[in-house]
Amino acid sequence: MKSEPDAYSYEDLEREKRGQGHWEGIRNFQSRNFMKNDMRVGDLVFFYYSSCPEPGIAGIMEVASEPYPDHTQFDQKSDYYDPTSREEKPKWWMVDVKAVEKLPNYVSLKTMRETSELAEMITLRKGNRLSITPITKAEWGTVLRLGGKR
Numbered sequence: 001m002k003s004e005p006d007a008y009s010y011e012d013l014e015r016e017k018r019g020q021g022h023w024e025g026i027r028n029f030q031s032r033n034f035m036k037n038d039m040r041v042g043d044l045v046f047f048y049y050s051s052c053p054e055p056g057i058a059g060i061m062e063v064a065s066e067p068y069p070d071h072t073q074f075d076q077k078s079d080y081y082d083p084t085s086r087e088e089k090p091k092w093w094m095v096d097v098k099a100v101e102k103l104p105n106y107v108s109l110k111t112m113r114e115t116s117e118l119a120e121m122i123t124l125r126k127g128n129r130l131s132i133t134p135i136t137k138a139e140w141g142t143v144l145r146l147g148g149k150r
Contacts, residue, residue: 001061001097002050002131010047010059013099020064020098024072025080027092031132036067036093038134044100046143048123050131056108057143065096103147117142 001023003009013021026032039045043063049055069090072080085091112118122133135143144150 001045002048004051005049005058006052009049010099010102013047013061013097014102016099018098020096022065022070022094022096024070024094026070026094026131027080027082028130031130032093034130034132034134035095039063039067039095041066044140045097046135054106054108054110056106056110056112057103057147058106059102060100061097062100063095064098067093067095070094103144103149105146105148107143107146111146112143115142115146 013019023035026035041063045061045063046057047059047061048057069087070080070092072078073082073085073090073092074087075081080092082091109124112121112124118124118139121135121139122128122130123135141150
């Protein structure tokens, strides 16, 4: 799951009440579907920094809720307001996530691109702009190793 560190960092999540916050503002249908249809409470996910000098994976989060409608789609003052969405039929969803741990070693995008075991990782595909992408069990293990967890 991607976020810009100057907008919402892993440390910001840790500072939330109980180290838990909601992942709002997803406005891409494919990313929404990954979150809404595939994520389950207890799933572990990586916290990825994007749109920064050195993109990469900073930490691990746990999905802490079932998907539910993203309230920001109905808030006219929100950057994520969507006038086409209706409360009776919401278009956008979110989940709560909680901080598990910051990785001992930051795993940069450069490092991931140089790691052959990650060659097929969706996040690394040319032109990928999705903020949420699934990864395989093998990719998860490789990132953990690169991050100093194995």
